Each structure stands twice: as structure tokens, then as C-alpha cells.
Amino acid sequence: MEEQVLTPEESLLVIQAMINKAKETVADNSYYFLLWGWLTFIACISQFVLKVIINSPYHPVVWSINIFALIFSLVHAVKQQKKQHAKSYVDSALDYLWLSVMLSFMLFGFVFARLGWQDCYTFYMLLYGLGSFVTGRLLKFPPLVWGAVVCWLLAIITTFTSFNVNMLLCALAIAVCYIIPGHLLRSKYKPQ
């Protein structure tokens, strides 16, 4: 870019061009949706199999899979940070959003451990929907927004159904609001 005297029109074009180039600067977050989506989906189905079909009292153990998801997420975040050459305000907002969602999940764990796990799926699904909806709006990516809406509707349904059915409804919710949008998001960022 050479130095030259600019007219007001040219100045405006420079500003417009650079702002448009900066707009493309949002990191690919599909990894997290696919990782957490698939692991949560597997956990829901496994818990259903253990609790309803095998009648095992150890069915909640499947959720220890979250520890692996957390470790993989942290490793990926460090790698991504090394590759990323600019941080947008959207990236920053997403960091804070998912940090608060993760902390809420942990606090819910504490609350349910004290009050009982009967309605846990309803609240977890509301949180899945919240994260998905805000991310979808920030990235201007409708599949995440619609996935969140479906997730919230399923959360309402869980108030009418039993815990056993709620495990399957949660698996469905996670497929609609994390897994499917996650794959669509990945294909959007994949170089053509």
C-alpha cells in the first residue's frame, strides 16, 4: 500500500475495505460444538442404556466424560491462540459467554447434588440453548439460533416427562443445537 494524497471518497473506501477485511476475523468454533455435542450425546444415550436397560446404579458415572471434553477444549484453545493473529470483539464476547456457561454448569452440579437430580435435564437444556442462541446471533449463523429455539422447546417438554425420557430428549436437543449446527459451521469455515 503506497502513500498518496487521499480524497474524502478514497478515505471512505479505505475505511470500508479494511472494516470488511476485519469482519472475516472470527475464529472457527465448530470444534467445541462437535466435541461437546458428540460427548454429551454419547453420555445421554449411555446413561439411558445403563439406567433403563441394564438397570445399573452407576449410570451417572458416564458424565465423567466431561473431564475429557474439558481437557481437549483447553488444549485446542491453546493451539488456536497460537495460530490466531487477531482477536475480534466477537471472539472475546464468545470467550466470556462460554466461560460463564461452563461455570453455570459446574454450579448447577453443586445445586443438583444438594437438591436432587430429578429436573437437572431441564436446566441443562436451557443452558445449552442459551450458549447456542447467543453464539448464533454473534456469528450471524441461523442454524445455531434455530437449534437453540428447538432446545428450549424440548426443555419445556421435559417438565411433562419422566427422568428416563428426559435423557433421550436431552440427546435430541444436543443433536439439534450442537451437533448439526457444529457440522454446518465446520463446512462454512472449511477452505473451498
Place this chain on the structure above:
Amino acid sequence: MFKELDPILHSQLRLAIMSLLISVKEAEFTFIKEKTNATAGNLSVQVQKLKEAGYIDVTKEFKDNYPNTTCHITQQGIKAFEEYVKALQEYLKVGQSR
């Protein structure tokens, strides 16, 4: 009477750098170089001028054992950029009404 356009911003490369930095939270030197298509030498000079004017902050650190320069816009830079855009709009308004 027209407001004079800020001479620090009224340069193609410096304006490009500021437009990029106002859109992101922070950006590395390599990112700015890639987006502006400027040479490293010219970019260094213009980044230094913006830094001396107090419009951007420059942080130098090591990333994977290589020196890495990160820039972000300051409050003073945001104000100057907004005033520059306002002044531009005034010029353009007069141009259109002629």
C-alpha cells in the same frame, strides 16, 4: 468552515491500520501486514507514527520463541478516528450538495 482532516490519519496506510484496529480487539503485525498488503518496513514506520501520536498501543513479546508485535487502538485513537470520519462526512455532504 471545514474542519482540517487529521494529518496523522489522512494517509492511506495509517488510515488502513486504524480502520483494521478499530474493528478488532487486537491484531498482530503479521495480520495487519497481510490485510494492508504493505511492506514490513513501511508498516513499521507507520505503526511507530501512530504509536507516537498515542493512537495505538504496541506490545512486543515472544510467541513460540519468535518476537511478536501486537497492536491495539487506544481511547485517544478511537476519538481521533471518530472525529476524522465526522470531518469526512462533512466534506462529502458539501460535495453532494454541489
